[in-house]
Amino acid sequence: MKNDHSLSALISLLRYAKSHRPRILLAAFCSIVNKVFDVMPEILIGIAIDVVVNQQSSFVATLGFETPASQITVLAVLTFFIWAGESLFEYFHLILWRNLAQRLQAELRQDAYNSVQQQELAYFENRSSGELISILNDDVNQLERFLDGGVNDLIQTFVTIILVGGVFFYLSPTIAVLAFTPIPIIIWGAFFFLRRATPLYANVREQVGQLANRLANNIGGIATIKAYTAEARESAALAEQSERYVEANRRAIAVSSAFIPVIRMAILAGFLFTFVYGAKLTLSGDLNVGAYGVLVFLTQRLLWPLTDLAKTIDLYERAMASTRRILGLIGDQRERQTHVTTLELPRPVTGSLEFSGLSFHYPRSGAGVDNLNMSVAAGSTIALVGATGSGKSTVIKLLLRFYEPDSGTIKLDGIPITEIPKDELRSSIGLVSQDTFLFEGTIGENISYGNPLAGDTEIVSAAKAAEAWEFIENLPDQLDTQIGERGVRLSGGQRQRISLARAILKDPPVLVLDEATSAVDNETEAAIQRSLQKISSTRTVLLIAHRLSTVVAADNIVVINQGKIVEQGSHQELIALSGYYNSQWRVQTGLEGVTLSR
Numbered sequence: 001m002k003n004d005h006s007l008s009a010l011i012s013l014l015r016y017a018k019s020h021r022p023r024i025l026l027a028a029f030c031s032i033v034n035k036v037f038d039v040m041p042e043i044l045i046g047i048a049i050d051v052v053v054n055q056q057s058s059f060v061a062t063l064g065f066e067t068p069a070s071q072i073t074v075l076a077v078l079t080f081f082i083w084a085g086e087s088l089f090e091y092f093h094l095i096l097w098r099n100l101a102q103r104l105q106a107e108l109r110q111d112a113y114n115s116v117q118q119q120e121l122a123y124f125e126n127r128s129s130g131e132l133i134s135i136l137n138d139d140v141n142q143l144e145r146f147l148d149g150g151v152n153d154l155i156q157t158f159v160t161i162i163l164v165g166g167v168f169f170y171l172s173p174t175i176a177v178l179a180f181t182p183i184p185i186i187i188w189g190a191f192f193f194l195r196r197a198t199p200l201y202a203n204v205r206e207q208v209g210q211l212a213n214r215l216a217n218n219i220g221g222i223a224t225i226k227a228y229t230a231e232a233r234e235s236a237a238l239a240e241q242s243e244r245y246v247e248a249n250r251r252a253i254a255v256s257s258a259f260i261p262v263i264r265m266a267i268l269a270g271f272l273f274t275f276v277y278g279a280k281l282t283l284s285g286d287l288n289v290g291a292y293g294v295l296v297f298l299t300q301r302l303l304w305p306l307t308d309l310a311k312t313i314d315l316y317e318r319a320m321a322s323t324r325r326i327l328g329l330i331g332d333q334r335e336r337q338t339h340v341t342t343l344e345l346p347r348p349v350t351g352s353l354e355f356s357g358l359s360f361h362y363p364r365s366g367a368g369v370d371n372l373n374m375s376v377a378a379g380s381t382i383a384l385v386g387a388t389g390s391g392k393s394t395v396i397k398l399l400l401r402f403y404e405p406d407s408g409t410i411k412l413d414g415i416p417i418t419e420i421p422k423d424e425l426r427s428s429i430g431l432v433s434q435d436t437f438l439f440e441g442t443i444g445e446n447i448s449y450g451n452p453l454a455g456d457t458e459i460v461s462a463a464k465a466a467e468a469w470e471f472i473e474n475l476p477d478q479l480d481t482q483i484g485e486r487g488v489r490l491s492g493g494q495r496q497r498i499s500l501a502r503a504i505l506k507d508p509p510v511l512v513l514d515e516a517t518s519a520v521d522n523e524t525e526a527a528i529q530r531s532l533q534k535i536s537s538t539r540t541v542l543l544i545a546h547r548l549s550t551v552v553a554a555d556n557i558v559v560i561n562q563g564k565i566v567e568q569g570s571h572q573e574l575i576a577l578s579g580y581y582n583s584q585w586r587v588q589t590g591l592e593g594v595t596l597s598r
Contacts, residue, residue: 351540
């Protein structure tokens with residue numbers, strides 16, 4: 001059953017690589033020809049012995065070369081061309097297989113990555129980043145190693161058995177039967193160990209993913225580890241995970257290593273059959289001396305390379321375990337396309353939004369929104385406020401179609417967003433979130449991520465609108481300043497302003513700020529508010545905030561509690577209601593000495 005899994009993975013891989021079949025066939029042809037030339041020298045050695053022993057009555061003499069000198073000359077010329085041919089076709093098959101391995105690994109990694117990008121957001125809640133990186137990197141490289149040499153080894157082993165077997169049965173069918181007796185045992189042993197190794201290597205790949213996940217988490221959270229002086233604890237946890245990986249490999253190695261000694265004994269039996277019985281036939285005159293030499297040399301050529309079959313099978317099983325993970329990732333369900341439509345947004349997009357009967361709940365926590373109804377006029381600024389977990393960010397995720405609602409609709413400019421292609425919908429929305437993500441590179445590259453075709457003038461203009469240009473201008477390299485991984489060389493406020501500049505440069509009709517000021521200082525908050533005043537007149541702004549001071553100027557403030565709208569209106573109207581908003585405002589402004597409910 002386990003062996004069937006490996007075969008199924010190999011078939012799936014061949015189907016995936018169908019566009020490369022001509023190159024695969026050409027590479028296989030070169031491997032076959034190379035092996036034919038590789039076996040020929042042993043045959044020539046036997047023929048040379050025949051020339052030395054029998055001279056004028058040798059096999060070569062029957063071809064018209066009467067003197068021993070001319071016979072040796074012919075053999076020397078043949079040897080030269082055979083060695084040249086072997087070298088030439090070895091070069092060809094190495095070039096073809098290795099380039100094919102590089103091309104396939106690049107395509108597999110690209111397709112797997114593209115598949116990951118197309119998943120719904122919920123997909124990433126169930127898969128760790130370390131596991132995904134392990135598949136995209138380590139598993140792809142593992143498969144590359146097999147394609148680089150393992151396929152050629154399998155082909156050449158099969159060709160050796162066929163070619164040498166033909167010579168054996170031509171010279172002495174009896175010796176051929178004796179010499180080939182161990183081969184079924186060797187093949188049975190290979191598949192026996194293969195079945196035993198399959199689940200073990202599947203476990204090895206799983207442990208690799210878990211180890212990669214822990215490393216990714218620890219490196220990403222190094223500041224937290226240091227802050228809590230947890231270095232020793234995390235080091236011990238990593239050592240424990242590494243030991244599980246070592247143990248998984250130990251069990252797999254124990255099985256694969258046992259294959260070689262068993263096979264060597266089977267090979268010894270085949271060699272002794274040829275060596276002893278062939279000698280008896282030669283001494284009795286029933287077998288030519290040259291033929292005996294050919295058989296002895298070819299027995300080693302046939303059987304000894306089979307010891308490498310264990311290494312090839314080991315490499316094959318590792319590769320098939322990786323193949324199942326890679327192709328499984330490529331075949332994962334993509335984002336649901338609930339409607340196939342040719343509808344396009346009218347141009348220009350005004351940014352009006354309508355939320356009608358919107359309901360959604362996360363499968364595990366049950367949190368979400370219930371029957372939410374809300375209208376957002378084009379060009380207006382609306383704020384969503386409420387306690388943590390009330391459903392504010394869920395509304396934004398539904399708007400961006402990171403999730404699909406359980407019921408209800410969202411309309412952009414009067415068109416249900418399910419009728420709008422996702423790329424067109426998302427290109428109309430700019431997002432600045434609390435968890436600002438900047439890519440490793442320059443400040444200019446990060447701002448222009450919102451519009452890759454923008455020039456320096458436009459980038460500077462966006463930076464000024466986000467009130468980021470003042471600090472950028474004072475940097476030695478300005479827009480060319482390297483910011484490090486995730487912008488580690490910048491302060492939190494600087495990262496947030498660059499993120500805002502990126503969204504401004506995108507120039508979307510709808511701008512969403514999801515807790516964009518929750519983790520910044522008062523100066524940065526004031527700067528972002530000034531920026532909003534400049535840019536909100538030409539676009540629709542959705543503002544999510546805990547800090548109510550940032551939403552005072554909003555045209556409409558919607559208060560959400562436990563997934564439902566409980567109040568809405570302007571700041572003054574909500575203060576006059578003396579309800580939830582008023583209570584939170586008094587807490588945050590120090591008018592009440594109570595703790596803010598969470």
